[in-house]
Each structure stands twice: as structure tokens, then as C-alpha cells.
Amino acid sequence: MTVKLLVVGLVPYDAGKTTIAESITLAIRDIGIKPLVYKPFSAHNWYLQYGTTIENLKSGMLFCEDILKLRKIADIKEPYEILNPVDTLMAPLDPEYYIKNRMLRYYFIQLNDNRSHIVASRITIYVKQVNKHYNLILINKRAIKGKTLITKDIEKLVYNADRILEEDRLDEYIAKLEQLRIPAITSTLSYLEEKYTHIIIESYNDAAYPLPLNIKVDYVIAVSPGKAMIYDAKDYLKAIHLKAMISKTYQIKTSDILDLLKPRQIIKIPPITNPIQKLAVGTKILEKTIEEIIS
Numbered sequence: 590m591t592v593k594l595l596v597v598g599l600v601p602y603d604a605g606k607t608t609i610a611e612s613i614t615l616a617i618r619d620i621g622i623k624p625l626v627y628k629p630f631s632a633h634n635w636y637l638q639y640g641t642t643i644e645n646l647k648s649g650m651l652f653c654e655d656i657l658k659l660r661k662i663a664d665i666k667e668p669y670e671i672l673n674p675v676d677t678l679m680a681p682l683d684p685e686y687y688i689k690n691r692m693l694r695y696y697f698i699q700l701n702d703n704r705s706h707i708v709a710s711r712i713t714i715y716v717k718q719v720n721k722h723y724n725l726i727l728i729n730k731r732a733i734k735g736k737t738l739i740t741k742d743i744e745k746l747v748y749n750a751d752r753i754l755e756e757d758r759l760d761e762y763i764a765k766l767e768q769l770r771i772p773a774i775t776s777t778l779s780y781l782e783e784k785y786t787h788i789i790i791e792s793y794n795d796a797a798y799p800l801p802l803n804i805k806v807d808y809v810i811a812v813s814p815g816k817a818m819i820y821d822a823k824d825y826l827k828a829i830h831l832k833a834m835i836s837k838t839y840q841i842k843t844s845d846i847l848d849l850l851k852p853r854q855i856i857k858i859p860p861i862t863n864p865i866q867k868l869a870v871g872t873k874i875l876e877k878t879i880e881e882i883i884s
Contacts, residue, residue, distance in 0.1 A: 591782040593806040595799075595822075597792040599813035599843050607655045608861055609812050609874070610791045611662045615864065616871030617787055618663070625667070625785035626659035629774045629792075629799040632677040635708065636738055642746075649748035650724065651676045651711035655791060663789075670713040670724055671781065674773040677766070678746065679706040680737035704759055708732045708739050709747065712769040715776040722777070726750040727765055730757050771801050778804065797841040798829045810874065811843055811852070815859075817874055818852035825850060 594613065598604030610626065617624040631653035635642050641654040652669035653676050660672060670676075682705065687696035699705035707729050715722040726747040733739055747753060756762040778800070781788065790806065792799040800806070809820040828846040833839060856874055861867055 591786055591788060592808075593788045593790060594808040594810065595790045595792065595806040596810050596812060597797060597843050598795045599811050599818075599847070601794040603814065604795070604812045605814055605858070606791050606812050607658055608867070609810065609817055609858070609870070610655075610659055610789050612861070612867040612871030613789050613810075613874060614659065614663050614871070615868045616875050617789075619868060619872070622787055623665070623785070624663060624787040624789055625665065625781055626656070626663045626672060627778065627781065627788055627790045628653060628656045628659065628673045629778070629790065630675045630770065630796070631655060631673055631793055632679055632703075632707075634706075635678055635680040635742065637681070642742065646742060646745050649745060651678055651709070651726075651746055659789075659791065667781070668722070670711065671715065671722055671777050674713045674777040675710065675766075675770050677710040678708045678743075679703070680708050680732070680739040682706060683736060683738045686736050704763065706732075706737065707759070707762065708737060709743065710766050711747075711750070712766070712773045713777060714769070714773050715780045717776070717780065722780075723751045724749060725769065726753045727762065727769070728753060728755045729759065729762050730755050731759070774799075775801055775804070795842045795844065797832075797843045797846055798826075798839075802830060802833060802839065811847065812858075815857065817856045817858050819854045819856070819874070820850055820852050 596606050596610045598606045614624050614626055633641050633653045638654050644657060645651055650670055652673045656669055656673040682696055682699060684696055687693045710727045712725045713722050733743055756765060806822050809822050809825045811818045828849045829841060832841050832846050858870055861870060
């Protein structure tokens with residue numbers, strides 16, 4: 590049986606999910622267990638996170654900054670795309686494009702719409718019958734025609750794709766991405782569960798549940814700067830299902846459900862600047878449930 594621990598954020602940005610996931614990974618390794626790290630869905634910015642872009646260019650494959658850090662601290666060799674089956678590449682909008690087309694007003698409108706910044710997504714699906722994973726690249730054709738600041742890097746970033754799909758309309762792009770998301774996460778996680786007994790799953794922004802709703806986790810930790818809250822997984826999943834049924838969407842934020850729940854524990858998290866502090870924090874988070882986790 591695989592133990593799955595989910596780390597989610599109370600706030601969209603800079604909640605500290607990756608730091609806490611790293612801390613828990615170190616703490617589990619410290620007791621002699623080799624854990625897996627997993628980031629089901631992610632997005633990163635070609636321009637603003639160019640350090641990650643450089644790593645993407647070296648491998649000819651899209652993956653996010655967080656999985657770079659988590660894979661290193663877990664000391665595992667699984668391919669990035671298996672650990673991070675869905676990654677979306679974004680880029681800043683190019684104001685020159687809007688000025689030339691006399692649409693500067695739309696530049697400001699679309700500036701705050703993250704979907705307008707989407708360039709491409711890499712979706713990885715594992716096929717058990719042939720013991721192989723396939724990388725699909727979904728491209729937003731409008732974004733690479735001058736609307737964003739993307740360069741010819743895009744050609745190198747999709748070099749190892751097994752198949753390339755293109756969409757002209759953003760709504761069709763989003764629909765296709767959602768269609769592929771579930772088999773990508775389901776197939777890669779199922780493959781990894783056969784190899785690892787403990788999996789730390791990091792969510793995306795403040796998404797309450799980055800997995801398909803039929804996949805269960807055993808522990809949930811909600812993170813904000815300075816605090817980590819441990820929730821009962823069964824109650825958490827009940828709240829997720831209730832909200833999904835009412836809102837008829839899988840896109841549920843932590844702010845949508847946590848009013849319905851009471852944390853089992855609230856743990857104070859000091860500023861973390863080195864691996865020793867990370868290990869101490871991870872051990873502190875696990876100490877109340879450590880017997881359950883290692884049994």
C-alpha cells in the first residue's frame with residue numbers, strides 16, 4: 590500500500606508548499622524510507638523563470654521549477670516528465686504587438702488573465718502495456734505568432750515530443766488540456782505507486798485538489814507563510830466532493846472548502862534558510878503521525 594501526502598497552499602503564490610514538501614521529504618528520508626515527490630500539474634514562465642527554461646532547453650523537455658528542487662532533494666532518478674506529468678509554459682505578453690495592432694487597451698485587459706499568457710503544455714501519459722511514457726505537446730498557435738515574448742526557444746523546448754497538437758482558439762486549447770490532464774495524472778501516478786511506498790504530492794497555486802477526484806490521499810497539509818495545518822484526509826475529500834457537486838467544476842480552491850473543516854493541528858513554521866532547518870520542520874510536521882506513516 591502506498592501512503593500519499595498532499596501539500597496544498599492557502600494562498601495562490603508564495604505559500605511555501607515546495608519548502609514544506611522538501612522538509613517532509615528530508616524527514617521521511619531521515620527515518621530510512623525513500624519517498625517519491627510528485628507535482629501533477631504546474632505552470633512556469635519562460636521569461637521570469639529563465640533558470641528553469643535553461644534546464645528545459647538542456648533536456649528538450651518542459652517541466653517546472655518546483656520538480657527540479659523536489660527531485661534533487663528526494664535523490665531519485667525518475668524522468669522529470671513522469672514526476673510532473675502536466676506542465677504549462679507561459680510567457681509575458683508583448684506590448685509591441687498590441688501597439689502595432691492598435692490594441693493596447695486589450696493588453697491591459699489580458700495582462701491579468703493568466704490564460705492569455707499560455708504558450709504550450711507538455712502532457713505525459715504512461716502506457717503500461719508497452720512500459721513507455723509518451724510526451725504530447727499542445728501549442729497555442731496565437732501565442733507564438735507575436736502575442737507573447739516567446740522566442741525560437743519554443744522549437745527546442747518541444748524537441749523530444751512524441752506528438753504535437755495545435756489549437757487556434759484558447760477555449761479549445763483549455764478543453765483539450767483538461768481532456769488530457771486526467772489520463773496523464775492517473776497513468777503516471779499508477780506507475781509510480783508500484784515503485785514507491787511513500788509519495789509527497791505538491792499542488793499548484795491554491796488548488797485544493799490537483800488529482801482526479803477518484804484518487805485518494807492519506808494526509809493533507811495546508812500551508813501559508815509561517816503556518817502548516819494538518820487536516821483529516823477523509824473529511825477533506827468529503828468537502829472536495831461536496832464543493833465539486835455544487836459548483837460542477839474540478840477547479841476548487843482551498844478558500845472554497847477550508848471553512849467547512851477544522852485542522853487536526855496547526856504548526857508554526859519558522860523562516861527556513863538551510864537543510865538542517867528543513868529537516869527539523871519536516872520532523873515536526875510528521876511527529877504526531879509518524880507511526881502511521883512508517884507502519
